[in-house]
Amino acid sequence: MSNFDLTRRNLLRAGGVVAAGAAVNFLPGVAFANPPSSTGQQTKTVTGTFTPSISDWFYLPVQVPKGVNQIDVSYTYDKPAVPAGTRGNACDIGMFGPEGHDLGNAKGFRGWSGGFRNSFSISATEATPGYLAGPIKPGTWHVILGPYTVAPQGLNYSVTITLHFGPQGAPFRANPAPTSAPAKQRGRSWYRGDCHLHTVHSDGRRTPDQLVADARAAGLDFVVSTEHNTPSAHLQWGNYATDDLLIINGEEVTTRSGHWPAIGLPAGEWIDWRYRAGDPADFRHFVDRVHKLGGLVTAAHPFANCFGCTYEFAYEIADLVEVWNGPWTDDDQASVTHWDGLLRGGRFIPAIGNSDAHNSDQVVGKPHTVVLADSLRKEHLLAGLKAGRSWLAESSAVQLSFTASVPGRTADIGGRLPAEIGTPVTVTAVVGGVPGTTVTILDQLGPEHSETVPESGTATVTWTTYPRYSRWVRAEVRRPAAGSSPLTAPMVAMTNPIFLGRN
Incomplete structure (x- = not known):
């Protein structure tokens, strides 16, 4: 057993960098002897302390000899009481193999559980959810620790590594999700999907089969699997897929400067997360990587x-x-207000809505995004999302269409209606399944026209404008609530804009 007090001073002495991002900081390593026989196990424990003035990531080298067929890792850390308003201790954990742990090294990545689990195992045949099964090769592995928040008293940690010796088990067989869901295929149509979801493969409580069942019950046509910082679920969705729900691969890239789901990734593709907003070149590099792979960044x-x-x-x-x-x-509401401000300033980034459901008390599909796509296939859905041909709904009970038209020509959500500045444009919102709500049509000046939906839940709302006055139009459906103004009441549905004019 070794003990190491990681203060700022001895970190500098060790050549570490006290800074955010992907600085490489090593903890004292552990080495295991070759076993006297081909079976058995060895265990070692490392303890230490993180102080509040600390970097984001630390690597504990583990020298793995030949003959190992399974690695088990467990860890604990103390959680002392802290004053109100002060952050307590939280520490993430993951693993890199002997192929390396440098930024972007997908070959070395072997798993991540953040702070959701206190132990994990990896073998050739299977691995704890969040981790990747595969051969246990000899060499230097690295347990990665991420002190997320550190109490003023410091964070005392203990990491225990157990190596099991013996022959490698049968190779893990990946079974990714099918690329189609024929029972829901309707050609060019509006498809409902939730693009931000979690299971036990990161910090969710649902199993994959439970998520599939809840997505089907919610009336969705597709979902995107976005586990935090790991693609482990990608390799198993084929075990749970049905012919009426398309499952698309993604990853919620979870950094210390915010989260950005990468959606539409090839099965098993991993995107690194060890940088902050102060490292813009790293962020752009991985955004470019997602785009090269055909995915989108949220x-x-x-x-x-x-x-x-x-x-x-x-x-x-x-x-x-x-x-x-x-x-x-x-x-x-703050997000919608900010997004609307970007739109008014001439920067259109399509809006989406997702449930981000983790647990059974969080409803899958509340909300979700309804996208116009040429078919229920990944590439067509992503194209519709990127173009803003979409609207957001509280549930599948909500129906909405939104158009802008001049004689002989109509534009739908995400489109452009070419028209001279003096040509009258008729804007029409048709809603259903939304009793007790208010429909509002907005442009760059704000709300322009509102009507209350009758108890039947259906209404057709029209308003006339001109490209001279409105650069774009969009619609919101809100449910009045005590203490809320018409502009901040709970959202039931909202659209991306339709642009007016010739440019």
Whole structure:
């Protein structure tokens, strides 16, 4: 057993960098002897202390000899009482193999559980959810520790590594999700999907089969699997897929400067997260990587009120903004207001809404995004999302269409209606399944026209404008609530804009 007090002074002496981002800071390593026989196990424990003035990531080298067929890791840390308003201790954990742990090294990545689990195992045949099964090769492995928040008293940790010796088990066989869901295929149509979801493969409580069942019950056509910082679920969705729900791979890239789901990744593809907004070149590098792989980048829950959750990166290279995350709250209103401000300033980044459901008390599909796509296939859905051909809904009971038209020509959500500045444009919102709500049509000046929906829940709302006055139009459906104004009441549905004019 070794003990190491990691203060700022001895970190500098060790050549570490006290800074955010992907600084490489090593903890004292552990080495295991070759076993006297081909079976058995060895265990070693490392203890130490993190102080509040600390970097984001630390690597504990583990020298793994030949003949190991399984690695078990467990860890604990203390949680002393702290004054109100002071952050207590929280520490993440993961693992890199002997192929390396440098930034972006997908070959070395072997798993991540953040702070959700206190132990994990990896073998050739299977691995704890969040981790990747595969051969246990000899060499230097690294347990990665991420002191998320550190109490003023410091964070005392203990990491225990157990190596099991013996022959490698049968190779793990990946079974990714099918690329189609024929029972829901309707050609060019509006498809409902939730693009931000979690299971036990990161910090969710649902198993994959439970998530599939809840998504089907919610009336969704597709979902995107976005586990925090790991692609482990990608390799198993084929075990749970049905012919009426398309499952798309993604990853919620969870940094210390905010979260950005990468959606539409190839199965098993991993995107690194060890940088902050102060490292813009690293962020751009991985955004470019997602785009090269055919995926999209989402600025998730931009104003979420938790440390490390608020989106601090550049909006201009994001493809989507998640303006509505789970049940409607004040931070969603802040996101819509900010997104609307970007739109007024001439920067259109399509809005989406997702449930971000983790546990059984969080409803899958509340909200979700309804996208116009040429088919229920990943590439067509992503194209519709990127173009803003979409609207957001509280549930599948909500129906909405929104158009802008002049004689002989009509534009739908995300489109452009070419018209001279003096040509009258008829804007029409048709809603259903929304009793007790108010429909509002907005442009760059704000709300322009509102009508109350009758108890039948259906209404057709029209308004006339001109390209001279409105550069774009969009619609919101809100449910009046005590203490809320018409502009901050809970959202039931909202659209991306339709642009007016010839440019």
